[in-house]
Amino acid sequence: MKISKAVIPVAGLGTRFLPGSISIPKSMIPVFDRPPIHFCVEEASKAGIDHIVIVASEGQHAVLKYFEERPDLEKAVSDKKNFEMLSLLQEISKMADISVVIQKEQLGLGHAILQAQSSLGNHPFAVLLPDDLILNDNPTIGGMCSVSEQTEGMVVAIRQVSKESIPNLGIVELGQDYGRTVEILSMIEKPSLESAPSNMAIVGRYILPAEIFENIRNTSPGSLGEIQLTDSMTALLKTTACTGYRFPGAHFDVGTPLGMLEASLHIGMTRYGFDFEQSSLKRNRNYL
Numbered sequence: 001m002k003i004s005k006a007v008i009p010v011a012g013l014g015t016r017f018l019p020g021s022i023s024i025p026k027s028m029i030p031v032f033d034r035p036p037i038h039f040c041v042e043e044a045s046k047a048g049i050d051h052i053v054i055v056a057s058e059g060q061h062a063v064l065k066y067f068e069e070r071p072d073l074e075k076a077v078s079d080k081k082n083f084e085m086l087s088l089l090q091e092i093s094k095m096a097d098i099s100v101v102i103q104k105e106q107l108g109l110g111h112a113i114l115q116a117q118s119s120l121g122n123h124p125f126a127v128l129l130p131d132d133l134i135l136n137d138n139p140t141i142g143g144m145c146s147v148s149e150q151t152e153g154m155v156v157a158i159r160q161v162s163k164e165s166i167p168n169l170g171i172v173e174l175g176q177d178y179g180r181t182v183e184i185l186s187m188i189e190k191p192s193l194e195s196a197p198s199n200m201a202i203v204g205r206y207i208l209p210a211e212i213f214e215n216i217r218n219t220s221p222g223s224l225g226e227i228q229l230t231d232s233m234t235a236l237l238k239t240t241a242c243t244g245y246r247f248p249g250a251h252f253d254v255g256t257p258l259g260m261l262e263a264s265l266h267i268g269m270t271r272y273g274f275d276f277e278q279s280s281l282k283r284n285r286n287y288l
């Protein structure tokens with residue numbers, strides 16, 4: 001079935017970005033020149049997903065405002081003959097049909113997804129986490145939509161991670177391997193190194209069937225005392241297959257200031273051909 005809706009949860013407190021995130025939602029702090037949520041909406045839109053449900057907390061008005069038309073800014077850049085920026089501004093407000101639901105309490109990723117249920121109906125849908133920035137002209141979520149059309153099961157993006165990262169992520173156990181895709185036998189959220197079934201982690205892109213909501217409702221708080229999506233998916237694995245998707249492209253964890261710096265440098269250097277090795281930035285370590 002074609003995936004036409006996606007959920008983007010952004011209600012977290014963004015404690016790793018304090019004090020910057022006191023008054024600016026984490027998903028709105030720019031990576032180089034545009035916020036993480038921009039990349040997610042753009043990725044979904046390129047994949048043909050035309051309705052996006054943002055799960056935000058009270059007071060995160062800046063998130064919705066970002067996607068509204070801004071005739072004043074359009075006029076200002078047009079007066080300056082910056083037609084490239086004019087068309088970017090026009091594209092942003094047209095990328096997708098966006099609605100917002102409010103998550104009153106931050107009880108975990110599973111709980112955040114549950115808040116979007118009434119906006120999604122009884123169809124499979126995509127989830128994109130803005131903390132995971134993936135740069136690729138072919139949208140990762142689009143590749144995953146194609147897989148789900150064939151398997152009609154769950155799909156998660158996966159990648160190999162360092163030992164140090166394992167206790168911070170969802171880790172999967174792999175089964176039959178087909179190269180780009182692989183069967184997922186089990187998954188565990190933020191395991192200890194001893195209990196981790198592999199070094200392959202879930203990256204924040206999912207295709208989920210509507211049955212996940214029932215499983216989220218029945219999920220008790222798990223790792224960090226939160227209702228974890230990984231635990232709800234584990235329960236659903238009893239009846240519904242899950243495929244891991246090894247995605248091409250550059251991936252950055254922009255959920256940490258250092259990851260965001262790395263992504264910003266990558267984007268800036270790629271866009272402007274900036275020679276990092278030769279730059280004063282590299283020589284003057286105080287900058288970094």
Ligand code: G1P
Binds near residue numbers: 204
């Ligand atoms: C969430 C998921 C985790 C996944 C990670 C990817 O964790 O629960 O399974 O590996 O996103 O970014 P969080 O970053 O919310 O702790």
